[in-house]
Amino acid sequence: MEDRIKMIFKNLSSVACENATGAKRASWRIISSTEQKEESKGGEGKLKMIREYYRIKNCCRICKMEISET
Template identity: 65%
Template sequence: MDGPVDREEAVYLAKLAEQAERYDEMVAEMKKVAQMVHDQELSVEERNLLSVAYKNVIGARRASWRIISSIEQKEESKGNEENVKRIRKYREV
């Protein structure tokens, strides 16, 4: 049943996930909404929710990337090549 109820529920769950700062779940709910609309456009609210969801997921990834890069630089400056290799391997995951 891909009707208004399912769409409304997915939007509500996305808002709930946002309040709980569970942005991966927010993205999942908004993906459902985007797949439901087919030839329709997302509403302004739905577009904003989708934007917020991805912005926060990507923001967290960027912060993690910066931290890992910083640790890698520290290990390089200490000359600890073994840990540098570990970090680079970890970052590829």
């Protein structure tokens, strides 16, 4: 019985990890695609804004992780 519970937990953990990774991968594709479109158009202003937004969002994510660990 205990082995079965461990197996179920392992499977659920794997699915949760895949879901989280899939969502992040999809977000990354959207950002990357938008950057490429703006770069090909020569839209330096929008490209700079997109990169700055992503940098700020990433910093916020890191801060939230640090705060939740303390």
